[in-house]
Amino acid sequence: MDRPERVITRYLDADVLEQAQSEAERAFRSRERAWQGLVEVRLLHREADDRLCRCGTRFDRCEVAMVAHRYGNLDDWELDQVRRLRRGDWSALPDRHPAR
Ligand SMILES: [Zn+2]
DSSP, rough: OOOHHHHHHHHHHHHHHHHHHHHHHHHHHHHHHHHHHHHHHHHHHHHHTBBBTTSSSSSGHHHHHHTSSHHHHHHHHHHHHHHHHHTOOOOOOOEEEEEE
């Protein structure tokens, strides 16, 4: 049988570990929500017909589109989420994403 202080140490470690894991999960979810929001904005501000943005502004003048299309990593994230969806895994793609 463990000495009492060793048991306490083990529980403290488990507690610290659990805290670190839930913190990591929170950070992960928060990042996923940020990407999800940015993808949603980009869907609303993409080039439609006649060089117009879907919001009606000329695409090359839409400031929202300029911001939303600035993040190259977003393409990788979006592609990864589409792949996840096609595999039948959980995906963070916004509900109104065309791949859904
Ligand atoms: Zn726009």
